[in-house]
Amino acid sequence: MEVKQISVFVENKEGRIKKAMNTLAEADINIRALSIADTTKYGILRLIVSDNKKAIEALEKDGFIVKENEVLLLEIPDKPNGLNSVLTTFDEKGINLEYLYAFVSSKPDVATLVMRLENMQKAKEALQDNGIKLLKKEDIQFL
Incomplete structure (x- = not known):
């Protein structure tokens, strides 16, 4: 999302x-x-x-x-090569990553990323096709 x-x-x-x-x-x-x-x-x-x-x-x-502006918020496994699996998805689909940053997740073994990509719709579809969880703003807590 x-x-x-x-x-x-x-x-x-x-x-x-x-x-x-x-x-x-x-x-x-x-x-x-x-x-x-x-x-x-x-x-x-x-x-x-x-x-x-x-x-x-x-x-x-x-x-x-x-x-x-719009960004994608997603969860990836917090383990070696977790990010690379997402980047490989983008490479295979020819999607350019403009920037990303991460923040702490309250879930164990999960990293949460914010990404801006050249083609947001194509990126969203590629992530969903590969079973990568996209989050909504409501999914992150504001304490």
């Missing part, structure tokens, strides 16, 4: 990520997963949060540029 992720563009300056975190905390937004990619001038903070609409409003009000 597709899940909406928010991407926050952050200047690569001291205190900017902390400011974004404070903005989310003040809006009572819980973060379930995050990734930061940076360059010398800016970074992209990618987040799966408890309330996208509320998070986007708060961040934009505080001067951040925010984009929402």
Whole structure:
């Protein structure tokens, strides 16, 4: 299933990520997963949060540029070569992986991944055809 992720563009300056975190905390937004990619001038903070609409409003009000896009959220076996089985599926179908990040799962022996792919529909079909479990946002807990 597709899940909406928010991407926050952050200047690569001291205190900017902390400011974004404070903005989310003040809006009572819980973060379930995050990734930061940076360059010398800016970074992209990618987040799966408890309330996208509320998070986007708060961040934009505080001067951040925010984009929402779809990602796939999936479970793989937490064992050697677990990720490679998914990547092999994409290679066989000619699907380009744009990025991925992982976060802790409460389930033993399971890793949870967030993925953005060039062709999301084709990727979703390939994963389902290979028995790889796709998750919905409701499947991850916001404590």
